[in-house]
Amino acid sequence: MKSLRRLIYPYIAWLTVLIIIPFLFIVLATISTFHIFNSYTFRFTFDSLRFLTDPIFLNAFKNSIKFAGITTVICLAVGYPVAYFFANIKSKNKTLYVALLIVPIWSNMIVRIIAWENVFKPVSILNLFNLSFDMIGSDIAIIIAMVSMYLPFMIFPIYAVLDKMDHGYIEASRDLGANSFQSFYKVTLPLSLGGIVSGIIMTLLPAMTAFALPERIGGGTTILLGNLIEKEIFRGSFSTAATVSFVVMIVMLGFFMLIVRFDKEGETLL
Amino acid sequence: MKKNLYGSTLQVVLTIFTFAIVYLPILVIILISIHGSQYNYDSFKLTFRWYQEIINDQQLVDAIIVTLQIALLATTISTILGTAFAIGIHSLKKKNRVRMMVLNNVPVVNPDIVTGIMLFIIFRFFRMTFGFPTMLLAHIFFTLPFVILSVLPKLKQLDPNLFDAALDLGATKFQAIVRVIIPSIKIGMIAGALIAFTMSIDDFIISYFMKQGEFHNVSTLIYSRLAKRQISPTVFAYNSLVVVLTMGLMILFNRSNQTQKKVRG
Amino acid sequence: MKKLIEIEGLTKSFDDTLVLKSINLYIRENEFITLLGPSGCGKTTLLRILAGFESKDAGIVKFDGNIIDDIPPHERPINTVFQKYALFPHLDVYNNIAFGLKLKKMPKDDIEKAVKEALKLVKLEGFESRNVKTLSGGQQQRVAIARAVVNKPRLLLLDEPLAALDLKLRQDMQYELKEMQRALGITFVFVTHDQEEALTMSDTVVVMNQGEILQIGTPQDIYNEPKNKFIASFIGESNIIPGIMLKDYLVKFEGYEFECVDKGFDDNAEIEVVLRPEDIELKPVNGGINGVVTDIIFKGVHYEIIVDVNGREYIIHSTDPQLVGNKVSLSFDKEDIHVMLR
Numbered sequence: 082m083k084s085l086r087r088l089i090y091p092y093i094a095w096l097t098v099l100i101i102i103p104f105l106f107i108v109l110a111t112i113s114t115f116h117i118f119n120s121y122t123f124r125f126t127f128d129s130l131r132f133l134t135d136p137i138f139l140n141a142f143k144n145s146i147k148f149a150g151i152t153t154v155i156c157l158a159v160g161y162p163v164a165y166f167f168a169n170i171k172s173k174n175k176t177l178y179v180a181l182l183i184v185p186i187w188s189n190m191i192v193r194i195i196a197w198e199n200v201f202k203p204v205s206i207l208n209l210f211n212l213s214f215d216m217i218g219s220d221i222a223i224i225i226a227m228v229s230m231y232l233p234f235m236i237f238p239i240y241a242v243l244d245k246m247d248h249g250y251i252e253a254s255r256d257l258g259a260n261s262f263q264s265f266y267k268v269t270l271p272l273s274l275g276g277i278v279s280g281i282i283m284t285l286l287p288a289m290t291a292f293a294l295p296e297r298i299g300g301g302t303t304i305l306l307g308n309l310i311e312k313e314i315f316r317g318s319f320s321t322a323a324t325v326s327f328v329v330m331i332v333m334l335g336f337f338m339l340i341v342r343f344d345k346e347g348e349t350l351l
Numbered sequence: 352m353k354k355n356l357y358g359s360t361l362q363v364v365l366t367i368f369t370f371a372i373v374y375l376p377i378l379v380i381i382l383i384s385i386h387g388s389q390y391n392y393d394s395f396k397l398t399f400r401w402y403q404e405i406i407n408d409q410q411l412v413d414a415i416i417v418t419l420q421i422a423l424l425a426t427t428i429s430t431i432l433g434t435a436f437a438i439g440i441h442s443l444k445k446k447n448r449v450r451m452m453v454l455n456n457v458p459v460v461n462p463d464i465v466t467g468i469m470l471f472i473i474f475r476f477f478r479m480t481f482g483f484p485t486m487l488l489a490h491i492f493f494t495l496p497f498v499i500l501s502v503l504p505k506l507k508q509l510d511p512n513l514f515d516a517a518l519d520l521g522a523t524k525f526q527a528i529v530r531v532i533i534p535s536i537k538i539g540m541i542a543g544a545l546i547a548f549t550m551s552i553d554d555f556i557i558s559y560f561m562k563q564g565e566f567h568n569v570s571t572l573i574y575s576r577l578a579k580r581q582i583s584p585t586v587f588a589y590n591s592l593v594v595v596l597t598m599g600l601m602i603l604f605n606r607s608n609q610t611q612k613k614v615r616g
Numbered sequence: 617m618k619k620l621i622e623i624e625g626l627t628k629s630f631d632d633t634l635v636l637k638s639i640n641l642y643i644r645e646n647e648f649i650t651l652l653g654p655s656g657c658g659k660t661t662l663l664r665i666l667a668g669f670e671s672k673d674a675g676i677v678k679f680d681g682n683i684i685d686d687i688p689p690h691e692r693p694i695n696t697v698f699q700k701y702a703l704f705p706h707l708d709v710y711n712n713i714a715f716g717l718k719l720k721k722m723p724k725d726d727i728e729k730a731v732k733e734a735l736k737l738v739k740l741e742g743f744e745s746r747n748v749k750t751l752s753g754g755q756q757q758r759v760a761i762a763r764a765v766v767n768k769p770r771l772l773l774l775d776e777p778l779a780a781l782d783l784k785l786r787q788d789m790q791y792e793l794k795e796m797q798r799a800l801g802i803t804f805v806f807v808t809h810d811q812e813e814a815l816t817m818s819d820t821v822v823v824m825n826q827g828e829i830l831q832i833g834t835p836q837d838i839y840n841e842p843k844n845k846f847i848a849s850f851i852g853e854s855n856i857i858p859g860i861m862l863k864d865y866l867v868k869f870e871g872y873e874f875e876c877v878d879k880g881f882d883d884n885a886e887i888e889v890v891l892r893p894e895d896i897e898l899k900p901v902n903g904g905i906n907g908v909v910t911d912i913i914f915k916g917v918h919y920e921i922i923v924d925v926n927g928r929e930y931i932i933h934s935t936d937p938q939l940v941g942n943k944v945s946l947s948f949d950k951e952d953i954h955v956m957l958r
C-alpha cells in the first residue's frame with residue numbers, strides 16, 4: 082500500500098496553510114510588531130506580552146481557570162460513573178441511551194444558552210410553575226450552564242474506552258485475587274486513562290474559551306479568555322488578541338502532550 | 352459476582368442527574384416554543400403560532416438554508432477527502448503515522464475560538480471575502496479530522512493484504528480503493544459523516560469568525576439578534592423541530608437496527 | 617522444460633536490515649516449487665516481489681525471459697493466495713471469485729461459467745451466495761484458491777495457504793492442491809515452514825534461512841543429502857555426529873571407521889555425519905557403537921528411543937520397544953550415512 086502514501090500530500094499542504102502558518106502569525110504578533118490588519122513589519126517587541134500583566138487579562142485568566150476547572154471536576158466526577166453505567170448496561174437499547182445524550186447537541190448551542198439565561202432570569206417561562214430564580218451574573222449559574230453544555234463531551238470518550246474494554250481483564254484481575262474495588266482501581270481505571278484525558282480536554286478547553294455563555298449567563302460582567310479574544314479581535318486589536326490566543330495555545334499544547342502520551346493516534350478523541 | 356449496591360445506586364442517580372441537566376434547556380426551549388405569549392408567563396396558552404411563523408421569518412429561513420447547505424457540502428467533501436487522507440495516513444509507517452495524527456488532531460483539540468482566529472487570520476491574509484466560501488472552508492477544516500479519526504480504526508481492522516489482493520486480481524489502484532477498501536470501511540465513513548454533519552450544524556464560534564454583514568447561519572443569526580434583543584420564539588420553534596426530528600430518527604434507526612439483528616439471528 | 621521465472625542477484629532490505637541476500641533461482645514451467653524456511657527468513661518478501669507488491673533493491677527478475685520490473689501487479693499474469701486469504705469481506709463467495717473476471721470485463725455468461733468451474737475445482741459447488749465471513753478456515757482457503765485460479769494465471773503464488781488448517785484437513789488439501797496443479801498445468805510457488813509439507817508436495821524444494829538460499833533440490837536430495845547442519849536439523853530430527861572423512865568412501869566417527877557412499881571431500885577433511893532416526897537399528901551389544909537406553913517415548917506409529925553413547929544422545933525410531941537401561945548396539949547401512957562439510 083506504499084504507493085497510497087501520496088494521498089497525504091494535499092492534506093499536509095492543507096494543514097500547513099491552515100494551522101502552521103496562522104500559528105506562526107500568532108507567535109509573530111505576540112513577540113513583534115507584526116500585524117495582519119495593517120503592517121507586515123517585523124521588529125521584536127514585547128509590548129503585547131506586557132498585556133499579560135494587565136489586570137483585565139489577569140482577571141479573565143483567573144476566571145477561565147476557575148470556571149473551567151470547577152466545571153471539569155464536576156463533569157469528571159459525574160461523567161465517569163455515568164460512562165461506567167452506560168458501558169455496563171446489558172440492554173439492547175444501550176446505544177440508544179448513549180445516543181440520547183447527542184440529541185441536545187443537535188439543538189443549537191446559542192439557543193440552549195438562551196434557555197439557561199431564561200431559567201436564571203426572574204421573569205421567565207418557569208413562572209408558569211411558580212418558579213423564579215435571580216441568578217444571572219452568579220458563579221453558580223455559569224457553572225450549571227457549563228456543566229450542562231460540556232458534560233456529554235466528558236462522557237463520550239470515557240464511555241468509548243470502557244465499552245471497548247475487554248471484560249477478560251477484569252475477570253483476570255479478580256481471578257488473581259483483586260476485590261471489586263482493587264480490580265477497578267488497578268485495572269479499569271488505568272486502562273481508561275486515555276478516555277479520561279480526552280474527556281478533560283474536550284471539557285476544559287472549550288469551557289476556558291467559551292464566550293457566548295459567560296457573556297449571557299454572566300450578565301456581561303464576567304469576562305473569560307474567550308470574551309477577551311473576541312472583544313480584542315473585533316476591536317481591531319490584533320496583537321492583544323493574538324497574545325491571549327497564544328496563552329490558550331500554550332495550555333492546549335500542554336494537554337496535547339498528555340494525549341500523545343496516552344494515545345498516540347488520538348483514537349479516544351472521538 | 353456480588354453487585355455493589357451502593358455503587359450502582361450512585362451511578363443511577365448521577366445518570367438521572369445527567370439527563371436532567373442536559374435536557375432541561377431542551378425542555379425550556381420546547382415550552383417557550385408552544386407558549387402563546389412572549390412576555391406574559393402568568394398562565395400557559397398552547398399555540399403553534401411560532402411554528403407557522405418560521406416561514407414568514409425570511410431571515411431565519413435564509414439562515415437555515417445556509418446552515419443546511421454548508422453542513423451538507425462540508426460533510427460530503429470532508430467524507431470524501433477524509434477517507435482518501437485516512438487511506439494515505441494508514442499506509443504510512445508507524446512513526447510518520449503518529450506524526451500525521453498529531454497534526455490531524457490539532458483542530459480537534461484546539462478550542463473553537465483559537466481555530467476561529469487562525470482561520471480568520473489566514474483568510475484575511477489571502478484577502479478572501481468572508482461569506483459562504485470561507486464558512487464552507489472553515490467547516491471542512493474542522494470536520495475533516497473527525498472523519499479521519501473515525502475511518503482510521505476501520506482501516507486498521509482490515510486484512511493488510513486486501514488492497515494487494517485486489518491489485519493481484521487485476522484492479523488498478525483506484526479500482527482497488529473504490530471496489531474493495533471503501534465498501535469495507537463504509538461504517539466508519541458513515542459514522543464520520545454523521546459526526547461531521549452534527550459538528551457543522553451545531554457550530555457557532557468558528558462560524559462567528561467567518562461572518563460578514565448580513566450573511567448568517569442559524570447560530571450567528573440568533574447571536575446577532577440577541578445583541579439587538581430581537582429574539583422571537585420562532586427560533587425556539589425551529590430548534591424544537593430539529594430536536595424532535597433527530598430524536599425520532601434516532602429511535603427509528605435503533606428499531607430498524609434491532610429488527611435487522613433479529614432477522615440475521 | 618522452459619524457464620518461467622529467472623531471478624538473479626535479487627537483494628532487498630527494509631530500513632537497514634537485509635531481508636533477501638542476492639537470491640538466485642529459476643522456476644520451470646509447470647513446476648511445483650516450495651520455498652521452505654523458518655519464520656522471518658524472507659519467503660513472503662520474495663513472493664511479494666514476484667507479484668509486484670514490493671520493489672527490489674538490486675537484481676534481475678525475468679518472467680518468460682522478459683524483465684518485469686515496470687509491470688504493475690494488476691498486469692502480471694501472476695495470482696496470489698494470501699497468507700490469511702484476504703477475501704473481500706463485503707462480497708459473497710461468487711463475487712469474490714468473479715472479482716478479477718469482472719475487472720477484465722468478461723461477458724456475464726462466461727463469468728458465471730468460469731466461477732462455476734472454479735467452485736467445482738475446489739469442491740464448493742452451491743456456495744455461491746455464502747457470506748465469506750461465515751465460512752470455515754478450510755472453505756475460505758478454497759475460495760481464495762478459486763479466486764486466484766479462475767483468472768488462469770501462468771504462475772500461482774501460495775503463501776502458507778494451509779497453515780491455519782488442522783492436521784487432517786491439511787493433509788487432504790496437500791493432496792488436492794497437488795492434483796489441482798497437475799490438472800490446471802499452472803506453475804505453483806508454494807511457501808511453507810513445514811518440512812513435511814514441503815517434501816510431500818513439491819517437485820523442487822528451496823531451503824531458505826535469513827534471506828539466503830541454502831539448498832535447491834528434489835525432496836529426495838534435500839532429505840538424503842542435506843548440504844549442512846541447518847538443513848539437516850530443519851528437515852526433520854537427525855543425529856549429527858562430528859567425524860573425519862579419511863578418504864573417498866571411508867568415514868570415521870565415534871572411534872570407528874565406516875564404509876560410506878560419499879566422495880569428493882579432501883582426505884582427512886573434518887566433516888559431520890547425519891544419521892536419520894529411522895535409519896538406525898538397535899541390536900544386542902556387539903563390536904560396534906554401543907550405548908545405554910535412557911528413555912523411551914511412544915509416538916503412535918513408532919517408539920522414540922534415546923540411547924546414550926559415551927555422553928552423546930542418539931534419537932532412534934523403532935517399532936520395537938526397549939527397556940530403559942538396556943545395553944544396545946547401533947547399526948545402520950552404509951547408504952544411510954550422509955556426510956556433509958562441517
Ligand SMILES: Nc1ncnc2c1ncn2[C@@H]1O[C@H](COP(=O)(O)OP(=O)(O)OP(=O)(O)O)[C@@H](O)[C@H]1O
Pocket residue numbers: 630631635653654655656657658659660661662809
Ligand atoms: N514491510 C516491512 N517493513 C519492514 N520489515 C519487513 C517488512 N516486511 C517484512 N519485513 C521483515 O523482513 C523479514 C522477512 O519477512 P517475511 O515476511 O518475508 O518472512 P517470512 O519468511 O514470510 O516469515 P513467516 O514464515 O513468518 O511468514 C522479517 O524480518 C520481517 O520482519
Ligand SMILES: [Mg+2]
Pocket residue numbers: 659660661699775
Ligand atoms: Mg510470510
